[in-house]
Amino acid sequence: MSGRVGALLIHGLGGTQYDLGSLNKILKKAGVETHAITLAGHGTTPEDLVSVRAEQWIDAVVAQYRELQPQYDQLHIMGMCMGALVALALAERVQHSAAQGKLVTLAPPIYIDGWSTPWYAMLRSLFYLIPGVAARMKVEEGEPYGIKNTLVRAVVKAKFERGDNFHYRWVPLSCVRQVDRLRAWAMGGARNIKAPTLVVHAREDELTSLRSADYLKGQIADARVVVLENSYHMICVDNDRDQVANSILEFFGFPPQEFRPRRRERGGEAPPQD
Template identity: 55%
Template sequence: MKQPEKRRTVALLIHGLGGTVHDLGILRKSLNQIGIDTHALSLPGHGSSPEDLIMARAEQWISVATREYDMLARTYETVHLIGMCMGALLALIVAERRPRDGKLVLLAAPVFLDGWSMPFYRRLRYFLYLIPCLARRMRVTEQDPYGIKNALTRSLIKARFQRGDAFHYRWVPLACIRQVDRLRYKVWRVARHIRHPTLVINSREDEVTSVKSASFLVDAIPTSRCLIVENSYHMLCIDNDRKQIAETMTAFLGN
């Protein structure tokens, strides 16, 4: 029996912590316009309520992202990986596990949590992790500027939070930040093994992670290139530089 022909190209989109595919803004539409299908996943603990993140584990996120990649690889000739924030860490880990055809796009990957809004006492979280009941109960709340430099977009996002829209969690448990830290440590170990053509995009004004993260990735991944944008905060795909980012990414994936 003749096997069905594989479709050509798809991009697996991986959102950030507490987020949804909305984190990636217009990228889905931009990819469709150049003939690349898109597939967005929802990570465990997301899409419902922040309490569901309390017991979420990094291994669960990696497993789901890998499974979705494998599912697409059975149907498509080429699978690209695109991740935003925590999703970028997951995309890199999946790429290391699945060294196949396809490219890698890392958006605001928080290899280091050292952006300008990070409090000086952020390292205390490592001691709080040692008290599980406290780590599960403590909340890390989204605060102004919500990762967005554009004043109009920021006001719209703030209004959505106030209405209780389910596009992004208003807070996440501290225990969940520990899982992000565990992903960061994995990326430190495996980044040098990546052989996918890779595009690293960060903002110079990112309040969560500095350009040190981009420098680490470019130094570690031999087939990488980098774009540093100058007029956005952390949420790159919905901020001032979103069009430049979409154009750069589609040109990179379309070649």
């Protein structure tokens, strides 16, 4: 591939660039200049999310895209989880096309209907209507933390217990409402996406089922889907992370990367290593 290539990386709800695991490093090694944005309300404390609106996230990525796009022959857009919804909204807003670059959505939660979703989650829209409740109610991050690999899950759990600032332990329900607004916009605007699109989704995603991938495949004119067989929601750090990375590299037109063999843990799962 000739010319200057960049990628705008968008993290998930309550997260940071670490949501994307080693993708930043892997893309740089391939020759892609990466730009990771920190969305409003993130990187500080969960309380800062209470008053944030989805429009702020979209406006921020649109501004960064418009600043970066003239600098590159190709500028790809990539988002993880909520970041995938933001990426879809961005691609539609700026009419991102094959001439500008490609679009990658990682575990996009078009539907919140994964196997761990409690039945009462659908009642959250009622709480949105009660003044002050959504701002006070906390949605806790709990096991399995979106990770099937037990060793990696243990590391993440230890980080939470130490209070490491890599991901919020909880988010306010008011912020989940903003994600629901993003979901609606992504569903309504998917048919307008012009860029070639890659959807990477785990079959066992506990947050969002394969209906999300199928929906995007059916709505976006040029979309392909990669289904992962040994991961939960956090696909960039789970068992299939090498497949995720090489699927993206191939989609961007780069050769796959060879990864070191990994020590197998009991039960046959292979813990990710950098």
